Amino acid sequence: MSLLTFEGGIHPPGHKELAEHSPIVDAKSPARAVIPLSQHIGAPCESIVEMGQEVKKGEVIGNPGGFVSAPVHASVSGKVVANGSFPVPNGRMVPCVVIENDGKEEWTTLRDSPDYMDLSPEELKEKIKDAGIVGLGGAAFPSHVKLSPPKEKPIDTVIINGAECEPYLTADHRLMVETPSDVVAGLRVIMKILGVEKGFIGIENNKPDAIEKMQQTVSGENNIEVKALQVKYPQGAEKMLIKSILDRDVPAGGLPMDVGVVVHNVGTAFAIFEACRYGKPIIERVVTVTGLGIMEQKNLRARIGTLISRLIDECGGFTNDGPVKVIVGGPMMGFAQYSMDVPVIKGTSGVLVMSAAEYTPSEKFGPCIRCGRCIDVCPMGLMPSMLSLYSEKGHYEECKEYNLFDCFECGSCTFVCPSKRPIVQLVRLAKSQVKP
Amino acid sequence: MEAIKKQHELVVSVSPHLKSEETTSRIMWTVSLSLLPAFISGAYFFGPRAVITTAICIITALLSERAFQKITNREDTISDGSAFLTGLLLGMNLPATVPFYIPIIGTVVAIVITKQLFGGLGYNIFNPALIGRAFVLITWPRAMTTWMKPDAAFMRFDAISAATPLGILKEEGLAKLLALFGDKLNLYTELLVGHRAGSIGETSVIALLLGAAFLVYKRYISLHIPLSFIGTVAVIAWLFGGKEGLFTGDPLIHIMSGGLMLGAFFMATDYVTCPSVKKGQIVFGIGCGLITMLIRLKGGYPEGVMFAILLMNCFTPLIDRNLRSKVFGFMKKEAK
Numbered sequence: 001m002s003l004l005t006f007e008g009g010i011h012p013p014g015h016k017e018l019a020e021h022s023p024i025v026d027a028k029s030p031a032r033a034v035i036p037l038s039q040h041i042g043a044p045c046e047s048i049v050e051m052g053q054e055v056k057k058g059e060v061i062g063n064p065g066g067f068v069s070a071p072v073h074a075s076v077s078g079k080v081v082a083n084g085s086f087p088v089p090n091g092r093m094v095p096c097v098v099i100e101n102d103g104k105e106e107w108t109t110l111r112d113s114p115d116y117m118d119l120s121p122e123e124l125k126e127k128i129k130d131a132g133i134v135g136l137g138g139a140a141f142p143s144h145v146k147l148s149p150p151k152e153k154p155i156d157t158v159i160i161n162g163a164e165c166e167p168y169l170t171a172d173h174r175l176m177v178e179t180p181s182d183v184v185a186g187l188r189v190i191m192k193i194l195g196v197e198k199g200f201i202g203i204e205n206n207k208p209d210a211i212e213k214m215q216q217t218v219s220g221e222n223n224i225e226v227k228a229l230q231v232k233y234p235q236g237a238e239k240m241l242i243k244s245i246l247d248r249d250v251p252a253g254g255l256p257m258d259v260g261v262v263v264h265n266v267g268t269a270f271a272i273f274e275a276c277r278y279g280k281p282i283i284e285r286v287v288t289v290t291g292l293g294i295m296e297q298k299n300l301r302a303r304i305g306t307l308i309s310r311l312i313d314e315c316g317g318f319t320n321d322g323p324v325k326v327i328v329g330g331p332m333m334g335f336a337q338y339s340m341d342v343p344v345i346k347g348t349s350g351v352l353v354m355s356a357a358e359y360t361p362s363e364k365f366g367p368c369i370r371c372g373r374c375i376d377v378c379p380m381g382l383m384p385s386m387l388s389l390y391s392e393k394g395h396y397e398e399c400k401e402y403n404l405f406d407c408f409e410c411g412s413c414t415f416v417c418p419s420k421r422p423i424v425q426l427v428r429l430a431k432s433q434v435k436p
Numbered sequence: 437m438e439a440i441k442k443q444h445e446l447v448v449s450v451s452p453h454l455k456s457e458e459t460t461s462r463i464m465w466t467v468s469l470s471l472l473p474a475f476i477s478g479a480y481f482f483g484p485r486a487v488i489t490t491a492i493c494i495i496t497a498l499l500s501e502r503a504f505q506k507i508t509n510r511e512d513t514i515s516d517g518s519a520f521l522t523g524l525l526l527g528m529n530l531p532a533t534v535p536f537y538i539p540i541i542g543t544v545v546a547i548v549i550t551k552q553l554f555g556g557l558g559y560n561i562f563n564p565a566l567i568g569r570a571f572v573l574i575t576w577p578r579a580m581t582t583w584m585k586p587d588a589a590f591m592r593f594d595a596i597s598a599a600t601p602l603g604i605l606k607e608e609g610l611a612k613l614l615a616l617f618g619d620k621l622n623l624y625t626e627l628l629v630g631h632r633a634g635s636i637g638e639t640s641v642i643a644l645l646l647g648a649a650f651l652v653y654k655r656y657i658s659l660h661i662p663l664s665f666i667g668t669v670a671v672i673a674w675l676f677g678g679k680e681g682l683f684t685g686d687p688l689i690h691i692m693s694g695g696l697m698l699g700a701f702f703m704a705t706d707y708v709t710c711p712s713v714k715k716g717q718i719v720f721g722i723g724c725g726l727i728t729m730l731i732r733l734k735g736g737y738p739e740g741v742m743f744a745i746l747l748m749n750c751f752t753p754l755i756d757r758n759l760r761s762k763v764f765g766f767m768k769k770e771a772k
Contacts, residue, residue, distance in 0.1 A: 007764075013452045099715075167454065239764065254767040324447055331453040338448045352453075359447065360455040366516070367558030369460055372712035380764045386711060403763050412450030418458040419558075430560055 002243040003205055006228035009381040010412045012167050012227050012332065013257035015358075016206060019170040024178055026301045027287075027314055031101050033087035033305030034086050034343040035061065036094045041141045042068030047097055051398055053080045056108040058281050061097050070132040070142040070346075075283035075303035075373040078102040089308075089335050089342045098304070098344070111279035119286035121193040124276055131275030132282050132346070136267035137161060137172075137236065138329055140347035143268055147193050149257045155194045156260040159245060160187050160212065160269050161204040163229055163236030166330025169350045171286040171412040172266040174299045176203065176210035179270060180217040183325045186269030187224065189276050194262060199224040201266075202245050206231045233332060234410040239261045240379050252380075252406050262360075267349070287334040287344055289315045293322020293353035302344045308351050309340035322355035332411050374423060384413035384423045391426035396433040405436045460557075463656060464517030468524055470647035470656075471702065475528060477630045477640035480534035481586035485595070486636040489539050490527030491517065497523030502722050504552045517725065522546055525565035525703065529695065529742070530572075530635025533595050535582045537639075538576055542568040562749045563709045567744050573742075583633035597753035598633040601693040606738040610686070627692035638698040649699035655704045660717040665700040666691055666723020676733055699741035700724070709749045716759040723748045 038044035045062030049055060055074040062072040074097075079177050084100035095201045111127070113119065120128075129144035149155055160183065164172040175184055187199050201218070205228045218224040227245050229235050239250045241263060248259040256263050264272070265286060274280040283304055289296040295316025302311060308328065312318065327334040328342065328351055374384035382403050404427065413423040463705040478486045483614045501519040505512055508759060511521075526546055528537060546568030557583045573580045585598035600621075604613045615621035626632055630640025663729035677685020690696070704724050711720050731736075731740025 010456075012456075114443065155523060169507050182678050213471050243764075249765045252763055254765065324445075325449075325453060326446060327453055329451075329452075331451070333451050334453065335451070336446070336448045336453065338446060354453065360453070361447075364458055366513075367556065368557045369463075369707045370710075371463070371707040373458075375712055375761050378761070381761045381766070383761055384712070400758075403766070406763060406765075407688050409451075411644065415454055418460045418463055420455060420458075423478070428450075 002017055003228055004202075004231055004232040006058055006240040006243040006379060007272055008377050008381070008412070009232040009234065009240070010415050011231070011375050012415060014206060014231070015168045015290070016170055016173070018168065018205070018292070019299055020173055021222055022170075022174075022298050022300050024174045024286055024299045026304070026312060029101055029103070030303055030306040030310055031159060032081070033074070033095050033101065033303055034307060035072055035075060035099065035305040036086070036088050036343065036345055037062045037072060037095045038094050038345065039072060039304070040070050041139065041244065042066060042070070042145075044095065045069065047083055047095070049080045049083075049097055051080055051083060054078070055080060055099060056106045058110060058283055059108040061099075068142055068145050068415040070134050070144075071130065071281075072097075072132055072304075073281040073283050074099055075305050076101040077104050077106040079418050082195045086343050087339055088345060088365070089337065089348060091335060092140070096260050104207065106411045108166070109407050111182060113277060113279065113356060116276040117188070117192065119276070120212050122194050124189055127276050127279065128272055131271070131280065132284075133268060133271050133275055134346050136271060136285060136346060136349070136435070137265035138333065138347045138349055140345075145188065145273065146264070147264055149194070149262070150396060153257040154260055155196055155200060155257060155262050157262075157263060158187060158194060158199045159241060159263045160201040160235055160239055160266055161200070161238070161263050162201055162266045163306050164206070164240060164266075165233045165236040166227075166332055166334075166349070167233070168290045168352050169272050169288045169330050170290070171209050171288045171299055171349050175266050175270050175286060176207070180213045182273045183266055183269045184214070184217050184224065185277070186264075186271070186273035189272050190262065191267065196262075197223055200245050201226045202229050202241050203227070204229050204231045204235055215216070233412065234379055237379065237408060237410060251414035252403065262324060280332065282346055285344070285348065286345065287311060287348055288350035290350060290354070291322070291355065293319055293324065293326075293355035294356055297356060304345060307341050308337070309342055311344070311351055312340060312353065319352060321357060323353045324356050324359040325354040327352040327354065332415070333409070362420075362422070365421045368421060370421055371418060373416040375420065377412045377416050379412065382407055388421055388423040388426045389432065391430040396430045397426075400434060401428040404430055404434070407431075453671065460518075461516040464473055464521050466654060466656060467651065467702070468517060471524055471528065471637065472645045473643035474637045474640055474698065476522070477643040478528060478636035480533070481630060481639060482584055482636055483587070483595075485584070486532040486539055489522065489530055489532055489534060489536075490636060492536060492539040493530070494520055494523035495524070495525035496540050496641045497547050500544050500547045501552065503752045504548050506660060509526050510556070513557065516557065519547060522551065525569045528698065529635050531567045531580065531583050532636050533582060533597075534572075534579050536578075538572050538579060542572040545571045551662045558708055560708055561752075563703055563706050563748055566703060566746050569742055570746060585633060586639065600633045600738065601689065602717040602732065605689065605693075606732070613689075618679070624692065626687060627689070632693070634693075635698075636693060640697045641692045641697050644697040644701060651701070657701065658714065658717070660714050661704045661710060661721040662700040664718045664721025665704055665724045665728075666696065668722045669696060669728055672729035672733075676729070690729070694732070694739040694742040695724065696728065704745050704748070709750050711739045711755040712755065713759055715759050716755040719755055719759060720748050720752065723751060
């Protein structure tokens, strides 16, 4: 079977072996949960709890601030002890609700629906919205918005993104191996909501066990197919995934819905199933704690609001060789942390503790030698070399001539650059200086 | 306390946090290495003078780059290997018997004027080694077109002069060339091996192909420029190269003689001075081929590879601006 893929892309060292065979285990319930009111793209939530108020697990503590928003829930039962700004993984300070865990693990009343597939699409969408589900692959875009395409954009295909192309991360991999039927159930819900007949699950070929498990789960269903994808970063980018599986080109500046496709991540599909079946809001997620700088690499099911220092402790702490860099997310697009006291949020797919051996210093960079490697690997077909040259000299407007805003900052150009130029960083700089 | 200290030592930078192992200097040194077979063949056929001439170029290149950077208070970039490579390429593009001031002056022109005055590595418009060569060719035409008869006698400093195959072809015709080399098969063999008069590093087609294959295997160069360059030369040679009218030329002679192999694989592919988008590279290669054959067949010089590449270097910015990469999802022409 030939593997599906797209043009461009890179082959960074995968390091999946560190955590891919480690089964998902529940992380300890945190003594204090720091729950940011903005964990998604879109309007932040408004806190509806007061200091000292008792809350139960799964209770709404922040109401969505608009349509493109998602509620946040208490991930532990206990007392609200603080309401203020705290650092979050993306480096910003964000208003958070801090709950002191009373250890009772008392759930709020959940709306269980054994016959959830009999519900109407609108009812299912409402459940997803109420559960606060956002894209768990990292982008954290509210899922119910993706499930409400405008009428003029008919959707014919749903793709579940199991590429997990970021090196090191294995959270989606483990979900597919351990709970394949729940992931597929989530896909069915999405297909029902969108009234779509065709569903795909795209998985990179470095996860043969996941491909096999998923294939077994969907065997006998002719409207759901599992597709093996070539191992190549950024295979999991929506546009690349759609190109690989359906050979459709999402127009520049457009969205998957422009070509009739909706893409959801494996973790999101799993959460959608749990929300529709059990009425369970998203108060926990699988986080891969990995890298050579940590004693034991694990896939932990951690509560939202757990500080990553707790997860590091739970994995045996740092090795003597580490940590040099601690990254929340994957090594290609994740955020390096200055403090271990940032919480796990809905979009946190991993904590990567890099040891000295894995760390590549951000050396001084040299001039562009116009080798064209960045052009060859750019999945969007851009000319990163030109973007970086213009941005470096402050000619930000000219960057638009080179399709500045089509760059989704995967960093492939920066990975391959032999002069070690901070290409994607210069692109971000240019983006911040001009209007689209 | 220990934990806090650790935290303060954490590196914080923006993504991506992974980088490939490729570096500019590794590329430059690897390309230099790939020229080794051709250099050895030059040393074999043209003796110690070939080695000395090339060594002068390399040493002058390193010294003049260092001197320029010292005087202008710039960072020392000798270790990136690009000056070494320029010196090596220039040396391999000279006849072995040139007086020693020629490689020195040629190299200074290449490094100081062509490269450093334009802003250093990455900013030069023209291939430095070729400008250096063009300068000395125009300034000392006689010395630069006095070729040495190839001869595997090591340590021979005296040399018998001989004309290059392209020179004979231009001045005296194919019949004379064949008479000199015996028959066509013998001519091809000698060209392939490199047993002919010419610049130090250009004669052995086999040695050059060996180095080029290594670069292609390492993905340091792609075949877009070399193939379109050589292909164009072959077609034009076949079309117009014969004395008996159209379609009677001998493309193989044109491909294997002169500086085409060295130029197409090692000089036209210079990252800095060639287009960086593949379709632009094909245009660049075809342009190089056309100009090369125009000079070879109609011009005053028997060889045109050097001027062809330099002229096409002028077009590189234009080509890059107009033949851009295809942006994903950009199907319709937009108004702007």
